[in-house]
């Protein structure tokens with residue numbers, strides 16, 4: 001059977017990308033990572049890609065006249081490499097509608113909260129400030145609305161009274177590294193079926 005192809009978009013540290021890469025290397029995820037793209041030239045994730053012999057590309061938003069043009073360039077790179085699944089691993093840009101429809105149900109995002117709670121930036125800070133007892137992370141397919149598409153997996157962590165944004169982020173990140181690779185594995189095992197807002201695991 002033909003091996004699946006993954007394209008990763010990231011803006012920073014790349015620890016989720018690394019967690020997925022480990023499972024790819026072990027053969028647990030039946031796919032290969034063919035390209036890593038970033039809007040941030042100095043992203044640590046690009047370095048990790050290069051160290052692992054994966055093509056790493058910085059796409060400079062400033063070189064484009066509009067966000068649509070910038071998105072089109074990224075879609076072009078992904079299509080040219082035959083990417084089956086796009087992974088947003090800490091990618092801090094919103095994906096436009098045209099991008100979403102080019103990879104309908106084939107873009108996955110990780111968000112550091114239990115969606116639909118605390119969408120957008122600084123989710124962990126918002127959770128601490130709100131005083132929730134539990135938070136966590138969500139892996140979901142991307143649709144036209146931010147942090148909104150069908151949910152694939154979630155993990156719950158407790159929030160303690162003396163938590164700070166940093167301590168909660170660390171606790172959540174450990175779960176991110178577990179469920180994001182798991183969701184990618186399910187995708188390439190052909191076990192995810194989307195019906196409306198719901199994702200069924202076969």
Ligand code: GAR
Pocket residue numbers: 010011012013014015016017089090091092110111112120121122173176
């Ligand atoms: C992760 O916590 C991820 O959930 C979050 O950015 C971090 C990236 O870390 N993503 C978002 O907030 C998206 N809105 P990483 O670069 O080490 O994977």
